[in-house]
Amino acid sequence: MGFLTDRKRAVGRGASHTGTEHHWFMQVTSVGLAILIPTFIFYFGSALGSTHDEVLATFSRPFPAILTALVLVVGLQHFNKGAQMMIEDYLQGSARKAAIIFTICLSYTLMGTGLFALAKIAL
Amino acid sequence: MADVNRGNRPLSPHLQIYRPQLTSITSILTRVTGNALIVAVILGVWWLLAAATSPEYYAIVNGIVTSWFGDLIFTLSAWAIWYHYLAGLRHLYFDAGKGLDIKTAENLGWIIVIASVLLALFTVIVV
Numbered sequence: 001m002g003f004l005t006d007r008k009r010a011v012g013r014g015a016s017h018t019g020t021e022h023h024w025f026m027q028v029t030s031v032g033l034a035i036l037i038p039t040f041i042f043y044f045g046s047a048l049g050s051t052h053d054e055v056l057a058t059f060s061r062p063f064p065a066i067l068t069a070l071v072l073v074v075g076l077q078h079f080n081k082g083a084q085m086m087i088e089d090y091l092q093g094s095a096r097k098a099a100i101i102f103t104i105c106l107s108y109t110l111m112g113t114g115l116f117a118l119a120k121i122a123l
Numbered sequence: 124m125a126d127v128n129r130g131n132r133p134l135s136p137h138l139q140i141y142r143p144q145l146t147s148i149t150s151i152l153t154r155v156t157g158n159a160l161i162v163a164v165i166l167g168v169w170w171l172l173a174a175a176t177s178p179e180y181y182a183i184v185n186g187i188v189t190s191w192f193g194d195l196i197f198t199l200s201a202w203a204i205w206y207h208y209l210a211g212l213r214h215l216y217f218d219a220g221k222g223l224d225i226k227t228a229e230n231l232g233w234i235i236v237i238a239s240v241l242l243a244l245f246t247v248i249v250v
Contacts, residue, residue, distance in 0.1 A: 017203075027215065027218065030214070031209045031213065031215070033223075034208065034211065034212060037204065037208055041204065041215065041246060041250065042203075042250055044167065045201075045246060045250035046250055047187075047199065048167075048170070048188060049185060049188060049189040052126045052174060052181045052182070055174045055181070056174065059171070059174070061225070068171075072168075072200075073165070076164070079158075079160070079161060079164070082154075082157050083158055083161075086154055086158055095246070110164060110165065110168050113168050113172055114167075114168040114171055114172075116172070116175070117168070117171040117172040117174065117175035118171065118175075120175040120177045121171075121174060
């Protein structure tokens, strides 16, 4: 590190110091979600408010179960990074760190809970 | 190391300085809808957990989800998810370096606003 020139340190990394990683991640997950979401809305919307037996029947089938799992994993990581971007725009210092940590914890808690529920219903 | 100016740089003027334009409003709405969707996700995951737990627990949560409060959240979220969906596609189009002239950008803005309302209505009525 000490041997790098300032220019070498900065090239290709931008203000975030992580280059285009964040942007690329958002692009990849958004394309993934673009494919997943319309079908997911159909299954989830149909199941919402139906009887307990109907919900169990829907999410025991492989396609709706796998689809919902993918939406949870990809969607919540997309949320995680997107919310981080918003937090970084409006908060500074310790409040920023606390908010980002909270967002990451919330995302993974929801992901874990949702996957547990799906596994329990489907298996 | 060169004498780098850290943390004392001039800031660019923020939102309240600018006249609201369609392109800025659609951009702000993208952020608002994307982050607000977390409310529906929390409710949805809770509902799924309840279904996995027991019929009694499911009856309680399903009652909340289908109450006026649940209906309000999921109806707004139906619009939010379609808006965010279309705005995301528009962003991918912009990222490819296309549609960046003012006329096209504004037309695309109106398209996503109108189409998201239509898709939300379709979702609420049909699904």
